[in-house]
Amino acid sequence: MTKEAYQTLSVETSGRVAVVTLRRADQLNAMNKRMQGEITAAFEALSQDEGIGAIVVTGEGRGFMAGADIKEYAAQTGADFDAFQAAGTRMYAAIEDNRKPVIAALNGYALGGGMELVLCCDIVIANQFAKLGLPEIKLGLVPGGGGTQRSVAKLGRNRANMLLMTGAIVPASEFVDTGLVNEVVDAEKLMSRALELAEMIAAEPPAAIEGLKRLTAHAARGDLAKGLAMERDILGELYRSEIGQKRVREFAEKSAARAGKAN
Template sequence: MRTYQTLTVETAGRVAIVTFRRADQLNAMNRLMQGEITESFESLSGDASIGAIVVTGEGRGFMAGADIKEYAAQTGPEFDIFQAAGMRMYAAIENNRKPVIAAVNGFALGGGMELVLCCDLVIANQFAKLGLPEIKLGLIPGGGGTQRSVAKLGRSRANFLLMTGAIVPASEFVAAGLVNEIVEVDRLMPRALELAEMIAAEPAAAIEGLKALTAHAVSGDLDDGLTMERDILGELYRSEIGQQRVKEFAGRSTTKAKKGGP
């Protein structure tokens, strides 16, 4: 597996673990890191041996946004290139064929929260905090934060984060549905891996189909989504594993009925 300078990619069975490794910078994202995130996620998306991905950060931070020192030194054209490359990076996560689970271990700010917004499930420890503080620099999010925050949190909640730059405990995002669970520090990775292994054990085609359908449901037309759902279900039902599991379940139900069991 390829070696990176700003992150590591490890595997545990059918689960890939991507860990940002710029702890001394709270894993702030520079151009090198941006490119390596894109490359690693695009590679994992096409890897048939991987069924799910967990992404986390080393040290006290998940990702504290862009590397402001590098950001400040960019020329106008360099800034535009950086932003365009960022769109590809976020797409590599959001549109990944594998479910992506964020294990948020600390600050997820700016581009870090935008990355969380691209993930399919989010587990955070009790000290994790999220925010989109770009307004404090007189800027706005440039990695889809204005759009994905509204889609996942609602407009009023998104406006509060965007217009005040507030940094909010992850626990406050559970009710909104962005964060699935808050766990103790020492339970963060075990719980994220437990979920990833559970998902990776299911048929890849079914998981991929579910991811596509729920993504479509956020912003797509309902009738188109229902057609997609019907078509994907039909393919899965006719597949070898679909037929096998349905028949196995039917056989178990018949046996229980004959024995008078529940």
């Protein structure tokens, strides 16, 4: 087994399977700028690695990924925010358009950007404690990493609207009948099941697997590029609005206060 060195995640390979583990457990693996860049770098490298046939992505601790780090959000200028969103587009594409199948092993909360990451994956296995949601509306915002576009594509418009407009956080088991989550397994079996699937897929002819991924993506995709651009434009307007700024600051202050009490 080999391991690559990153600060906010780890990449371990065994045979033809790579495991990417998000490692900001004290923040429920909330994504800051460094993690965003490291996810992009890791997945772009794995896509080009001919020795890898499948990728598993999971989180450390109780969270898969609890969205963007709102404390960092609150400190961003408008230009910083736009750059972060643009970099996010590249990050999600590195997963969705990866040449290798990506299996999400949901060990806990996948919220906001975390659920957006899940929406980019090819297969999703969850434990019984995993929950998903797109709660950006609680900040007076909309998702900016493809959440509005990919949730409709994978869940249907009405189910997506229920999530997006209420900000509900929903058990993974409720997404099985939609097809977003393939299986829910006991927590102790999560990684073994994800690795079993990854090894099974990685053992098949790489060109055929890559071809299947491209074909199913084409079948599912409408005018995604236009939708993603619209999403970023609306999010940018909302982030700069009075209520968006107020709610982001309030969330960041509450988060900092909770962290202070924990220490």
